[in-house]
Amino acid sequence: MSALADPLPTKTKLLYGFGSIAYGIKDSGFATFLLFYYNQVVGMRADLVSLAIALALFVDAFIDPLIGQWTDRTRTQIGRRHPWLYASAIPICVSWLLLWHPPQASEMMQFFYLLSLAIMVRISLSLNEVPGLALLPELTKDYDDRTSILRYRFLFGWGGGLTMMALAYAVFLAPTDAYPNGLLNPEGYSTYAIIGAFIMAFAVLIAARSTHTRIVKAYRETKHLPAASESLMHIFATFRFRPFMLLMLAGTFAFANQGLVFALTPYLLTHIWLFEQTQLFIYAISIFAGVILTFLLINGISRRFGKSKTAAVLTLVSMVLSTLPYWLRMIGMFPSPGSPVLLPLILVFIIFATAAAVGVMICTMSMMADVTDAYEYETKKKSEGVFSSGMWFMQKAVGGLGILFAGIIISIIQLPDKAPPGSVDIVVVDNLALIFASMTVIIGLIGAWAYTLFPLSQQDHIERIAKLASAQGVVKTR
Structure with a gap:
């Protein structure tokens, strides 16, 4: 019996998900503190800091x-992904530490230091996250279990980032x-970096070790491992696979809306809404409440309605809940700033809108694993x-792109600086x-429609996995 025949044990799901804490800490640090630290504490111009961060994102992508x-072409006794998962821990730790300890130098030297270290941090995390996500179709062939596994990744990723922020x-x-x-205290950022670096390294090592035995066993059971893409042209050909292109189309609008909402929030x-500092802190906590809600509900919803339909419906739900307070405000049917019911009412919308948006992301990542099986079946x-x-x-x-849209909106309305x-x-x-x-509705409607085009169903998946398992000489499906 194959190591992949049964759903992944809950303990392994927890520990595999635990590894995403590293990505959550990185995302939280980049989004919340990095620009402020290099601008207000180190003393670099804000436009240079933003340029360095943007260039690092471009290179990393x-x-x-x-x-x-x-990672597809790697062949070792411990499989294809685990050498990368283990090796990423030290670069993640070292690059994160160095990022928050720039040298005393000229502004241009600090610019290139920030650019280099931001690239190193992003690539180090990619050395873990790319093979980590690629591990999903190798951890289980169960259609629904993949969604269940991913909810742990999102729970720990968001939880880790928000905890470090708090x-x-x-x-x-x-x-x-x-x-x-306190935001101007350089020693505080040093402590933040040191603790974060060791948590990140520890998290990725724990996640790698938790999946080691299952993956090695499955890897050794496979009598014939199909070839991997061997050139850039093969990579581009892979990206042209129709189910993947349709999934990318839908995901593009889903993630664009996410970026727009977070950048403008x-x-x-x-x-x-004229929220004060305490109310903003409560808002941050409410985001995690939405993530927990998704964690509890997404597997059952996806199992009942299917991944693509769930993603389409949740895209619409997120769109409606994200914008409804603003539509109601325009017609005078929403509480005004200062009203005692404004904060709890806004939080209700935020919690459920966040839950829906995170559910869309989980379904999208889970469908990616199904795409890889379909591609292997068709191309070997x-x-x-x-x-x-x-x-x-x-x-x-x-x-x-979502952040770019947000910047364009701020420029169009001519919002004064500071x-x-x-x-x-x-x-x-x-x-x-x-x-x-208006933009959120337009993007959301297109995204929901795009998810309905995704062609891979659960029944198709089960039949493909059975045929693949038969071809490889192992049983890999329920």
């Missing part, structure tokens, strides 16, 4: 497919006599790493709400 191809605000960057504004909460090539890199490329590039909440002309605030809601 194009490196990912190569990493995916290299620790930074409450402990590492707390006000002191020397630094009444600080503006929406402070200038439209194993390209899990290449497909995994394509998903990460899409997520990173489109996340940046404007205190409550000081902005009401016309500008109204335009912010209208354009945000």
Whole structure:
């Protein structure tokens, strides 16, 4: 009996998901603190910091497919992915430490230091996340179990990032006599980096070790391992696989909406709803509540309705809940800033909108694993790493597109720089709400429609896996 015949044990799911803490800490640090640290603490111009971060994202996105191809072509006694998973721990730890300890130098030298270290951090995480996601179709061939596994990855990824953010605000960057504004304390960032680096390395090693035995056993049971893509042209041919292209189309709009919502949220909460610091902290906690809700519900929903239909419906749910407060505000049917019911009501919308959005991402990643099986069946090539890199490329590039859309919106409405909440002309605030809601609806509708085009069903998957298992001389399906 194959090691992949049964669903993955819950303990292994937990430990495999635990590895995504590293990616969560990185994402939280880049999104929340990196720009502020290099601009306000180190003293670099904000535009140079933003340029370095953007260039690092661009380089990383194009490196990912190569990493995916290299992992597909790896042949060792412990399989194809685990050498990369183990080897990534030290680069992740070292690059994260160095990123938050820049040298005293000229501004241009610091620019190139930031650019180099941001690239190193991103590539180090890609050395883990690309083979880590590619491991999913190798961990189980069970159609529904893949969704169940991924919910642990998202739970720990979001939880790790939000926990480090909360620790930074409450402990590492707390006000002191020397630094009444704790966000300006360089020692706080040093502590944040040191603790984060070791947690990240520990997390990825635990995740790799937890899947080691199962993968090695399955790898050795496979009598014939199909060839992998061997050139850049093969990579491009892999990306042209129709189910993958349709999944990328749907994911592009889903992740673009995510990037748009997250980039504009600080503006929406402070200038439209006039939230204060304590309310913003409560907002951050509510995001994680939405992630937990998804963790509890997504597997049952996906199992009942199928992955593509679930993703399409949840895309619409997220779109409606994200924008409904703004549509109601425009017609005078939503509580005004200062109302005692505003915060709890907004949090309800945020929690359920976040839950739906995260559910879409889980289904999308799970469908990617089904795509790899379909591609292997049709081409006799194993390209899990290449497909995994394509998903990460899409997520990173489109996340940046969402941020770009947000910047364009802010420019169009002519929001003043450093404007205190409550000081902005009401016309500008109204335009912010209208354009945000309109763009979110347009992107969401296209994304929901795109998910309905995904051609791979559960029954198709079961039949393909049975035929693949028969061809390889092992039984790999339920």
